[in-house]
Amino acid sequence: MNQPDSAGSIAMVLPASEAFSPGRAGAIALVVRRLAAATGASVIGAACQEPSFAGIPYNAVSFRAPLAYNAGVLRRLRRLRPANIDIHQQPRLARLAARLLPASRVMLFLHNEPTTMRGLTSPQARARTLRRLHAVVCVSDHLRAHYATGLADTAGLVTLHNPLTLAGLPASPAIRQHEILFAGRIVEGKGIADFIAASAAALPRLPGWSARIIGGDRFGPDSPETPFVREMQARANAAGIAWGGYRPHEEVVRAMASAAIVAVPSRWPEPFGLTALEAMATGAALVAARAGGLPEVVGEAGLLVPPGDASALAAAFLHLAGDDAARDRLAAAGRARARLFDTPVIAARLQRLREAETPV
Structure with missing residues (x-):
């Protein structure tokens, strides 16, 4: 042997x-x-x-x-x-x-x-x-x-x-941007359509706030522009949501570290939910779908909404955007939760x- x-x-x-x-x-x-x-x-x-x-x-x-x-x-x-x-x-x-x-x-x-x-x-x-x-x-x-x-x-x-290697994460600014961020693949299962609909409903009631989408159909700078990606970009543009396209992982994490709210609204049952963990670790207030492994990762350190429910997602955005203390509580809970990982x-x-x- x-x-x-x-x-x-x-x-x-x-x-x-x-x-x-x-x-x-x-x-x-x-x-x-x-x-x-x-x-x-x-x-x-x-x-x-x-x-x-x-x-x-x-x-x-x-x-x-x-x-x-x-x-x-x-x-x-x-x-x-x-x-x-x-x-x-x-x-x-x-x-x-x-x-x-x-x-x-x-x-x-x-x-x-x-x-x-x-x-x-x-x-x-x-x-x-x-x-x-x-x-x-x-x-x-x-x-x-x-x-x-x-x-x-x-x-x-x-x-x-x-x-997640916490020591390698970027520092967060003292004052975070009033931004609601989606970072992930632009595919139906990630709930991008729900994020766009929720942001379109919430932003008119949130002066001074913006929303942004980062991601592509796949990982890498040559990610294809599929018909679904084009449709989502058109909807985002119509709603006044910034479209960032694919970005390297380091840039995505920096965006999370500066955004006040990060959303992970997956429709499909996420096996784990690494994006949610990154959002918590960088101090963003997290809103995630109650699907698959996401509740297991998030625990009590984020707001969980039903998957595919754009109205509930919009309500969560409005609540957190209007309550600085609630965002601060989730940010602290998220950082503490991330230390377990x-x-x-x-x-x-x-x-x-x-x-x-x-x-x-």
Whole structure:
């Protein structure tokens, strides 16, 4: 049996669709970057034209087609022989890695709905995956409950929330802009139409306030201008809402740090809600949909409204815009809540999962 190169060596594997570079990273790549930097891990992912994140060893795979990508990942893993392998979003690859590298502890990290994911759609497939891996790690209790559907034994099925490195966040100005901000992908499930309708209803009653939208159909400067994006931009323009388009993640976080209110009005059940966590950590007053993992992330540190309810969203905007003390209370509660998700806290929990004989 091959032995791992080092008892403490760690390799983290990204999906082929995720770019590990500052200008193109999506939510999963940002999470992996934080955990890799905190734990000294190397990262395996698809090759990208832009430079990868500095300070983290990156092993690029030239192919994106599933079979070729998986083969490239496995070649790199067999060369590295890490003691711990964290595979994100790829159940079949995780099972195969566990079979080919039996001396390594392989964990599968799930960031999206597991019961519709290829390789996990049936209870039998989910049970088989649990048996073969050191652990299956869900980023929220919401996802963990869905994975557990139909399973009699859930040993090794755990929740590990996504991290946010609080020390790396920009400072907030002493006086925040009277701005209501949406930052996210411009797709129907993110509730952008509800944000536009709510802002259009609220802004005429809020002199001195403005609203802004940042985002594109995808992550990256070449995000396509889809028919849906064009329609939303036209509605935003008609309502007097500023349209920022795609912006790099660092710029998005700076915008959150200066806006008085940030909205995360998702219609679909968010698996976690990283944007909501970023908003709380930067001191914005948060309004979020009561959907998926968002209530789990937000707790009592934000206003929750029903998903798809533009009227309730507008009422929340009016309430917070008109009450400085309420915004201050939510800002303080949000910062305190965000400390629970600080990268050192989550990285320590991850290390305990790796070391446990039966992760819980």
